[in-house]
Amino acid sequence: MDVNFLFVSALNGVVYGAFLLLTSLGLSLVFGLGRVVNFAHGALYALGGYALADVMRRAGLDYWPALVAAPLVVVPLAIVMERLTIFPVRNRPEIYTLLVTFGVSFMIIGGIEYAWGTGTVLIATPRPFTGTVSLAGNQFPLYRLFAATLSLVVSAGVFAFVQLTPVGLRIRAITDDRDMAESLGIDTKWILTLVFGGAAGLAAFAGALGAPIFAVQPEMGTGILLDSFLAVILGGLGNLPGSALGAFIVAMTKSIGGGYIADWSVAFLFLVVGVVLVLRPTGVLGRGRVA
Amino acid sequence: MAPAAVAERRTLSSREIWGQLALPLVAAALLAVPFIGTPAFTATLLNEALIYAIWALSLDLLVGFTGLVSFGHAAGFGLATYAAGYFAREVSADFLLTLAVSEGVVVAVALVAGFIATRVSGVAFAIISLAVCQVLFQIAVGWRSVTQGMDGLVGVPLPRLFGRAIAMGPAFYTLSAVLLVTSYLALRWLVGSPFGRTLAAIRSSELRAAAVGIDVRLHKWAAVVISWAVAGVGGTLFVFMKAGTTPMVLHWSESGNVLAMTIFGGLGTLLGPVAGAVAFVFLRDELTTHTQAWQFGFGLVFVLVVILFPNGLAGVAGRLWSRS
Numbered sequence: 355m356d357v358n359f360l361f362v363s364a365l366n367g368v369v370y371g372a373f374l375l376l377t378s379l380g381l382s383l384v385f386g387l388g389r390v391v392n393f394a395h396g397a398l399y400a401l402g403g404y405a406l407a408d409v410m411r412r413a414g415l416d417y418w419p420a421l422v423a424a425p426l427v428v429v430p431l432a433i434v435m436e437r438l439t440i441f442p443v444r445n446r447p448e449i450y451t452l453l454v455t456f457g458v459s460f461m462i463i464g465g466i467e468y469a470w471g472t473g474t475v476l477i478a479t480p481r482p483f484t485g486t487v488s489l490a491g492n493q494f495p496l497y498r499l500f501a502a503t504l505s506l507v508v509s510a511g512v513f514a515f516v517q518l519t520p521v522g523l524r525i526r527a528i529t530d531d532r533d534m535a536e537s538l539g540i541d542t543k544w545i546l547t548l549v550f551g552g553a554a555g556l557a558a559f560a561g562a563l564g565a566p567i568f569a570v571q572p573e574m575g576t577g578i579l580l581d582s583f584l585a586v587i588l589g590g591l592g593n594l595p596g597s598a599l600g601a602f603i604v605a606m607t608k609s610i611g612g613g614y615i616a617d618w619s620v621a622f623l624f625l626v627v628g629v630v631l632v633l634r635p636t637g638v639l640g641r642g643r644v645a
Numbered sequence: 646m647a648p649a650a651v652a653e654r655r656t657l658s659s660r661e662i663w664g665q666l667a668l669p670l671v672a673a674a675l676l677a678v679p680f681i682g683t684p685a686f687t688a689t690l691l692n693e694a695l696i697y698a699i700w701a702l703s704l705d706l707l708v709g710f711t712g713l714v715s716f717g718h719a720a721g722f723g724l725a726t727y728a729a730g731y732f733a734r735e736v737s738a739d740f741l742l743t744l745a746v747s748e749g750v751v752v753a754v755a756l757v758a759g760f761i762a763t764r765v766s767g768v769a770f771a772i773i774s775l776a777v778c779q780v781l782f783q784i785a786v787g788w789r790s791v792t793q794g795m796d797g798l799v800g801v802p803l804p805r806l807f808g809r810a811i812a813m814g815p816a817f818y819t820l821s822a823v824l825l826v827t828s829y830l831a832l833r834w835l836v837g838s839p840f841g842r843t844l845a846a847i848r849s850s851e852l853r854a855a856a857v858g859i860d861v862r863l864h865k866w867a868a869v870v871i872s873w874a875v876a877g878v879g880g881t882l883f884v885f886m887k888a889g890t891t892p893m894v895l896h897w898s899e900s901g902n903v904l905a906m907t908i909f910g911g912l913g914t915l916l917g918p919v920a921g922a923v924a925f926v927f928l929r930d931e932l933t934t935h936t937q938a939w940q941f942g943f944g945l946v947f948v949l950v951v952i953l954f955p956n957g958l959a960g961v962a963g964r965l966w967s968r969s
Contacts, residue, residue: 391768443950449714452771453908453951456716456901460944468938576897580779583772591769620783624776628761631773 360610362492367565367602367609370499372505374601375581376560379594380553385528386592388546389448390440393455395557396579397462401428403570404466407475417480417566424562425555432554436547459575466572475570501563508559508637509598516594523547529592547627581608590636597613668916676822679815688818694926695821696882698826701906701918703875708904709913710836712848713763713869716771717778718903720758721873724781725751725880727792730801732764740804740811740820744881751782751877752870754781759869762864766851778900785892797891806887813886821882825919830877833915835871844868905947911959920958 377399384390405424410414415423439458483497516522527535528542538544547556561575568574585604589596607626612619675695679688700722729747735742758777762770785792792798803810804817811817835841843864846854847900855861884890893899902925910921927945932939954960 385768391771439952441946446770446955449771450951450955452714452716452768453904454948456904457947457951459946460898460901460947461941462944464938464940464942464944468941519959580772580776586777587765587769587772618783618787620776621780624780627773627776631764 357453358490358492361490362494363610363612364606365489365494366498367606370609371602371605372502372509373560374439374578374581374585374605375509375598376505376563377557378589378597378601379509381557382586382589382592382594382597383512383516383525384450384546384550384553385586386594387525387549388444388528388542389451390546390550391448391450391452391455392440392550392553394435394459394462394581395455395553395582396575396577397466398428398432398554398575399561400466400570401431401462401577402561403477403565403574404470404475405551405558406562406565407477407570407598408470410477414600417477420550423557423559428558429551433547433551436550440550441543454541457634463572463575471617472572476623477565477570479566482566493566496624497566498584501567504563505560508556512556514596521545547613554619570579579606581623588627590629647944655905666706671916672822672826673723676698679818685814688814690926690930691923692818692821692886692921695818695825696886697880697903697906697926698827699879699882699923700876700903701870701910702825702915702921703872703879704826704892704903704907705910705912705915706832706836706844706875707868707917708907709870709918710841710848711738713766713868714771714867714904715774715872715900716904717776717900718872718876718898719895719897719899720774720778720781721751721755721876721885722880722903723778723890723899724754724873725877725886726890726894727785728877729881730798730884731791732832733801733804733885736796738802738805738842740806740885743804744878747881748874748877751873751880753769755870755873756866759866759873763869766865775897775900782892782895782897785895792892795892796891797889799889799941801884801888801890803888811862811885817886821886824878824882828878828913829919832875836915840864840867860887861937901947905943905950908955909957911957911962914957914959917957917959924958 377395381392381395399484402424405427406417406420409420409423409427410417413423435458439454443454448632459529479495479497483500485496486493486498487499488494516525524540524545526534526544527538527540532542554622560578561570581604582601586592586597586601588603589598591601603626604623607623608619611622649855675691678691683691700718704715704718707715707718720772725747728750729743732746733743734765736746758774762773762777767775803812804820805811806820836844843854843859844908846857846859847861847864851861880894883894906921906925907918908921910919911917929939929943932942950957956963
């Protein structure tokens with residue numbers, strides 16, 4: 355076994371894991387809060403990539419301001435989507451949120467193909483991160499390291515927000531016991547909408563940040579959506595630290611496994627998830643009932 | 646004699662008579678389609694709808710009757726297209742033999758996949774079933790020596806039944822219709838059997854079902870395997886009809902399509918998914934010829950049906966029926 359190859363695969367795993375962390379945290383937060391399972395999360399991720407490309411092209415903006423603008427374009431759309439599609443089914447079993455957002459993901463991907471075509475949009479690596487960096491004798495793209503670091507910082511910010519701020523306290527209260535939180539005067543509907551918008555913003559940000567690494571195309575969200583779901587299930591549904599752990603298990607399995615058996619990386623990942631679920635149906639850090 | 650016999654002999658209301666006659670009438674009408682001067686194109690679409698109907702029925706056993714929402718129901722269907730297509734091309738195109746082989750493959754994979762997927766329920770089951778289907782999709786793309794990758798498996802011959810080739814058109818249509826009616830009757834018998842009643846108990850509450858001594862996991866596992874097996878009948882017909890298959894039959898959007906047919910028709914009704922499959926095939930044909938935004942339109946209809954008509958066509962029809 356080539357140690358260098360293993361090293362680079364592991365490094366790529368960390369980079370992918372950092373992206374997966376951004377998308378998984380959003381999925382997990384929204385699920386924990388409102389029992390909403392957002393299948394359109396991957397489509398929102400793709401929308402982030404397209405919003406970035408469009409803002410750069412039409413407004414003539416540089417990559418960095420466009421990276422800030424892309425989530426700001428997607429968040430209002432996501433809030434409208436939440437009000438129109440998820441809100442009406444909020445009192446039905448949670449599987450309905452999955453069904454509704456499944457339909458929405460078709461609408462978003464169809465809309466993307468209608469507006470921008472089915473082709474791939476390439477985004478150039480932004481300056482000043484165009485070069486590579488030498489790590490233990492391997493040339494590794496600098497932008498990947500930067501993007502991974504930024505993802506980790508933003509994810510840490512999300513954790514801090516949930517743990518340390520008054521709104522975060524309310525989020526945790528609703529996640530713990532929605533009826534009790536409501537009876538204490540917390541406006542759960544408003545907070546769910548806010549968190550849904552925020553989670554969509556995180557997904558769009560991940561899509562935009564990843565655009566120079568992974569190509570922008572209509573189906574770009576499908577793979578990361580499935581991986582995020584697996585991460586969230588592995589960690590225990592609705593459990594934030596569990597989702598973070600799950601994201602890195604999924605990313606490392608995929609990257610290291612995929613490095614050796616490229617065509618079978620999904621099969622290998624599923625094997626790992628299968629073994630975990632057979633041993634612990636509630637996920638690694640999950641407690642109690644399987645949702 | 647016992648009072649039960651008296652109740653048997655009471656006169657049926659006209660509505661009950663129509664209710665009893667509906668199924669044989671629908672079956673007869675379906676079988677007659679290619680022989681009453683139906684345009685070939687319409688008959689071909691309807692043939693495709695009959696095959697999809699078998700697939701949608703099999704999903705209804707899981708979603709409507711057991712409460713397990715699968716987001717990867719392209720798995721059994723798509724796997725059968727590959728198993729049947731490969732066997733028919735390489736070994737023998739005898740329909741019954743091909744069906745037996747593809748069912749063997751589908752059931753073997755379903756036993757493994759179902760064992761893992763039924764460790765969880767609800768949302769997690771939906772996602773794990775999607776993951777299973779993605780694995781099969783990737784194998785279909787990657788195992789080129791057997792599947793020919795993205796090019797797809799081509800050159801599947803016409804099926805043969807008792808030594809005679811079944812041509813596309815009325816002969817194959819009849820075979821599809823007969824298998825649909827058989828699948829329908831078998832599933833109707835199954836959901837009414839003690840096994841089916843047990844699945845209904847699991848659907849209404851897994852906890853309660855477990856509390857009265859039902860082995861919930863074993864029953865869910867069996868439901869998954871039976872559902873895949875029925876879907877495999879559809880997949881076997883489909884590969885013959887198209888004379889080949891591609892990895893796109895295992896694409897996640899196909900799982901969405903079959904879920905749409907089933908929900909659109911009406912969960913837990915059996916006749917609903919058949920109507921849903923027919924509606925789906927003709928709607929898709931209309932939309933794809935008149936607009937480029939098929940996917941968007943499909944998503945919109947899906948969302949509206951889930952929000953406004955969660956009981957589907959069958960629910961709407963049932964409401965009109967009871968009001969009349």
